[in-house]
Amino acid sequence: MSAVDPVSGQPPAPWYRPVSLADALSARARWRKDIVAIAGCTDLMVGWNAGARRLPPVLDLSALAELRSIEAGPDSVTIGATASCASIARHPVIAGRLPMLVASARQTGSVAIQNRATLGGNIMNASPAADNPPVLLAYGARLTLASVRGIRTIDYASFHAGYKRTLAEGDELLVSVTVPFPAERVTAYYRKVGTRRAQAISKIAMAALIERDDGAGPAVVRNASFGFASVGPVPLPAPSLSRSLRGLPLSGIDRAQVERALAADLAPLDDIRSTAAYRRSVAVNLVLAAIDAAREAAPRG
Amino acid sequence: MIPAPDLAFTLNGRTVSTVDGSIGAPSMRLLDLLRLHAGQTGTKEGCGEGECGACAVLVDGELVNSCLVPVGQLHGCTVTSIEGLPRVDPLVTAFARAGAAQCGICTPGMVLAARALLDRVPQPTLDDVREALAGNLCRCTGYARIYTAVLDAATDAGPGKAGGR
Numbered sequence: 444m445s446a447v448d449p450v451s452g453q454p455p456a457p458w459y460r461p462v463s464l465a466d467a468l469s470a471r472a473r474w475r476k477d478i479v480a481i482a483g484c485t486d487l488m489v490g491w492n493a494g495a496r497r498l499p500p501v502l503d504l505s506a507l508a509e510l511r512s513i514e515a516g517p518d519s520v521t522i523g524a525t526a527s528c529a530s531i532a533r534h535p536v537i538a539g540r541l542p543m544l545v546a547s548a549r550q551t552g553s554v555a556i557q558n559r560a561t562l563g564g565n566i567m568n569a570s571p572a573a574d575n576p577p578v579l580l581a582y583g584a585r586l587t588l589a590s591v592r593g594i595r596t597i598d599y600a601s602f603h604a605g606y607k608r609t610l611a612e613g614d615e616l617l618v619s620v621t622v623p624f625p626a627e628r629v630t631a632y633y634r635k636v637g638t639r640r641a642q643a644i645s646k647i648a649m650a651a652l653i654e655r656d657d658g659a660g661p662a663v664v665r666n667a668s669f670g671f672a673s674v675g676p677v678p679l680p681a682p683s684l685s686r687s688l689r690g691l692p693l694s695g696i697d698r699a700q701v702e703r704a705l706a707a708d709l710a711p712l713d714d715i716r717s718t719a720a721y722r723r724s725v726a727v728n729l730v731l732a733a734i735d736a737a738r739e740a741a742p743r744g
Numbered sequence: 745m746i747p748a749p750d751l752a753f754t755l756n757g758r759t760v761s762t763v764d765g766s767i768g769a770p771s772m773r774l775l776d777l778l779r780l781h782a783g784q785t786g787t788k789e790g791c792g793e794g795e796c797g798a799c800a801v802l803v804d805g806e807l808v809n810s811c812l813v814p815v816g817q818l819h820g821c822t823v824t825s826i827e828g829l830p831r832v833d834p835l836v837t838a839f840a841r842a843g844a845a846q847c848g849i850c851t852p853g854m855v856l857a858a859r860a861l862l863d864r865v866p867q868p869t870l871d872d873v874r875e876a877l878a879g880n881l882c883r884c885t886g887y888a889r890i891y892t893a894v895l896d897a898a899t900d901a902g903p904g905k906a907g908g909r
Binding site: 458460481484488489491492493503505506552553554641 | 773793808811819860875879
């Protein structure tokens with residue numbers, strides 16, 4: 444192709460659009476991170492529009508049907524890395540078993556964004572404010588990465604190594620995300636807090652999955668898992684909070700306790716969207732709201 | 745580096761391709777192809793970052809922001825911009841009747857967002873309309889007349905006929 448881009452006047456960026464995963468992995472192995480994997484482009488093109496006006500060499504994954512599929516099994520659903528937020532939100536099994544993922548997919552920008560934005564892009568872009576990662580953390584998702592060397596799976600909770608850094612190797616592509624179905628007697632609570640309901644980048648978001656034990660006495664927390672956005676350099680689980688809640692009666696958890704546990708888990712900053720103090724305070728409120736929801740769902744309150 | 749392949753797609757019923765020269769670099773924005781090369785200036789550029797919906801078009805019937813779509817991804821797709829709607833479209837008629845347009849910059853994106861909604865949900869609720877149009881910003885009308893227009897168009901189409909054009 445010899446045409447020149449009309450806006451930038453630059454020659455075309457090298458653009459590779461394989462039609463098989465094997466070819467995509469070969470390209471990844473050859474050029475490693477010198478070639479940028481793209482799919483929905485809802486983030487990448489914002490930078491293009493903001494002034495770069497040319498793309499780095501591109502590995503376009505949008506022609507790979509095998510990366511778009513969503514497969515429901517008996518215990519989990521496996522979502523291809525380039526499945527769109529819209530296709531996730533519309534999927535009947537995800538709607539039935541993983542309601543928080545429907546909620547986060549439907550709050551990932553507007554309809555026009557959801558039609559293009561991919562789950563894999565939301566993960567690999569590695570923004571601490573990304574909308575779907577808190578939900579994936581709370582549900583205990585696993586990632587499948589592929590390279591010419593083979594495939595491996597990794598707990599999503601350990602995937603983010605630091606701000607915009609992940610444990611993906613230079614020759615690897617994220618191919619799918621497996622989300623296990625939660626146990627029974629769980630309460631799922633997801634809330635994104637932004638400046639307005641539609642399309643804002645979150646000030647903070649939280650997903651909680653609280654599993655009850657409805658024994659003879661008052662309902663207690665059997666297990667609680669969380670995911671937070673915009674309160675640290677990466678999407679964060681809250682292991683201290685999870686540990687501190689285990690075994691506690693749902694009706695006996697106080698604010699100070701949650702505050703103490705979260706102090707160890709979160710590392711919010713002051714930035715253009717909010718302040719650290721606001722984020723800490725809202726994080727506690729969201730956890731208490733999730734606990735309230737779990738208590739209300741328990742048979743004996 | 746492997747060169748980008750030739751690509752071709754359908755725009756408002758006619759074929760555009762790298763072979764006939766109407767598509768340049770694969771990184772070219774669909775928005776630029778529409779406005780600068782294809783003469784389809786009904787699509788507007790607002791924010792250029794996917795927030796405002798002024799540049800929204802349909803790709804294979806799904807609403808997208810054309811400022812965020814590199815043409816290199818469109819091989820084999822069907823793109824419909826506002827010029828690709830029928831000359832007499834119930835939505836356009838309803839927008840005119842309700843006074844749902846003022847300066848007009850947002851209108852093409854609004855109409856296409858509404859088209860995408862009605863094709864999927866022929867009889868939407870007000871909440872459906874609000875959600876479907878949440879990514880299309882209007883600074884003139886205050887939205888009420890736009891919502892009225894979309895609901896009217898759905899009523900006009902009627903059960904069984906909805907989605908037909």
